[in-house]
Amino acid sequence: MPSPAEPTGVTCPECGKPLLKRQGRYGPFVSCSGYPGCKYRPPKSAAAEKVGAT
Numbered sequence: 001m002p003s004p005a006e007p008t009g010v011t012c013p014e015c016g017k018p019l020l021k022r023q024g025r026y027g028p029f030v031s032c033s034g035y036p037g038c039k040y041r042p043p044k045s046a047a048a049e050k051v052g053a054t
């Protein structure tokens with residue numbers, strides 16, 4: 001079963017690909033869909049908290 005990844009509606013400022021909210025061992029986090037090619041990560045998990053509010 002692949003790990004679930006939800007679109008955040010936020011675009012990566014470095015490569016222009018959408019950022020995805022993923023479920024990690026320590027909870028949800030946001031990473032670039034271009035990973036591992038792009039290693040951009042938001043400073044905090046603020047974006048992850050905004051998702052789900054919609």
Ligand SMILES: [Zn+2]
Binds near residue numbers: 033035038039
């Ligand atoms: Zn990126």
